[in-house]
Amino acid sequence: MNNALLQIRDLSVDYLLDKGVFNAVKNVSFDIGRGELFGLAGESGCGKSTIAYAITRLAKPPAWVAGGEILLDGQDLLGMTERALQVVRWKRIGMVFQSAMNSLNPLMRVEAQFHDVLYRHTGSNREKSRARAEEMFRLVGIPADRLSNYPHQFSGGMRQRIVIAICLALSPELIIMDEPTTALDVVVQREILEQVVDLQKSHGFSVLFITHDLHLMAQICHRIGVMLKGELVEVGDVKQVSRAPVHDYTKRLWGAIPSLPSMNAMERSPA
Amino acid sequence: MNALPDIKGAQITEASSVIALEDITRSFGLVHALRGISFSLVPGRALALVGESGCGKTSCARIIARMDNPTSGTMLFRGKDVTAVGSGTEEKSYRRAVQMVFQDPFASLNPVFSVGHHLVRPLKLHGHVQGRKGAADGVDALLESVGLDPILTAHKFPHELSGGQRQRVNIARALAVQPEVLVADEPTSMLDVSIRLGILELLSSIKRQRNLALLYITHDIATAAHVAEEIVVMFAGQMVEWGDTMSVITDPRHPYTKLLLSAVPDPYQPFVPGDSAQFLQHAEKIRQISRPSSDGIDKVGPNHFVRTLGKIA
Known part of the structure; x- marks a missing residue:
């Protein structure tokens, strides 16, 4: 192979x-x-x-x-x-860990956590990050208006999906x-x-x-x-x-x- | 259709029960964590409480273990009303009779004490052993009863044991008190799939040998079938379907029970790409129709009951 x-x-x-x-x-x-x-x-x-x-x-x-x-x-x-x-x-290479839902920063809005990753790896600005984050949220089936929420406002399953979405954002x-x-x-x-x-x-x-x-x-x-x-x-x-x-x-x-x-x-x- | 209003928890409430819950509710402000829960625990039999996270199954366990009090309803212990906290001696005898095994085998043992110490303390505190020799013999017998080698295990510390071994020590610790009721809250969900069966078989065998009433709480309906004669499926604080385990599993009537069963991993049914949106919608719809409260109960078998769907507000 x-x-x-x-x-x-x-x-x-x-x-x-x-x-x-x-x-x-x-x-x-x-x-x-x-x-x-x-x-x-x-x-x-x-x-x-x-x-x-x-x-x-x-x-x-x-x-x-x-x-x-x-x-x-x-x-x-x-x-x-x-x-x-x-x-x-x-x-x-993206990674999703066992307790990935606990690997989100509790003090940051989810939107900012997307930007963090996208800015560091692609140099994206806030608008672009927001657009990409919305796209990713749609992909994993979470309403895009919840991007401004904090991790504790999501259920465990949703948090795990958010981690997968952040991971996928960098393709x-x-x-x-x-x-x-x-x-x-x-x-x-x-x-x-x-x-x-x-x-x-x-x-x-x-x-x-x-x-x-x-x-x-x-x-x-x-x-x-x-x-x-x-x-x-x-x-x-x-x-x-x-x-x-x-x-x-x-x-x-x-x-x-x-x-x-x-x-x-x-x-x-x-x- | 046999929607009898007084059928609540019929069969499951028996005269021979050690503990019976009757129409228990528990509210946290606006959140109704438990709505009309009625079931009973019978010596030598196991009842499985099955449902997703947040459905109220642990709230039931906490009420039975006296870590929480119900908002309304009655709890009977050997036929006596114990809903309100009684005198010191009454409380002591209740707590001696009801013991718990918790979900996390890594967090429920004290890392600075040996396995032997964890077992000697309850044995001595409850006056089940006399003297040093008696204590050592008691520890050995307990470890043997949960399938651990006393010579190899008694002097070890929790970090030297695997997850499965730790859970066995937790079960031994609960047994040291010589309880009548064992409440096991997700005892296998933090363990490997491959060692779950061993723990489940251990729970079943001690239940038989010691004539224990076992409340087995899980989100995995497949494991419930291995342990429990009777099952209660809960959703959003309500019992949605209950009765003989085999009857409920082989002939599920409530849409939520069907959903739970369909989600048990089946190696012969690979996921089909493109189906996820459909399953998500399906699951969400079932949660929606299962959530409203309802008083209607249908009897669908000799010991098999299902709650009718309520009106969506």
């Missing part, structure tokens, strides 16, 4: 603990194609978020990248100067979503993720979607990677990973998810 947007090659990330070095990510390699929704699944502590932090070089001591390459369009992100990286981060090529809906209830979760799938289609960006919920991941992603204790144990097309998982751990992960009784019955019947 030469036209992959993001190539991760033999990535290793270590943490220094009081007991010595802990290998959180061990020789992980995978590609994310242009316009692809790639899912990374696994339990807490398997290293999936560590990979997300490594890609944006947000891994801070006691974590450090011990080896490997992360190529965006063939450009090595790990070798970049801090200044060059600032151009890539947010502008080309990044890749968006990393680390458990974007874990703190939300199922209906709101579906509302947001259906929108992400739509926006992905219309805007063509790539997504690295990280979650521990395989069921949810299978509804959204094109390809899925499963991680266990820092290693990528299985990568494949969503159909293959969900219907014919090869690795034992993937099978166990599927079996461990509480599902509705009617869905259990469905799973038992041959697909």
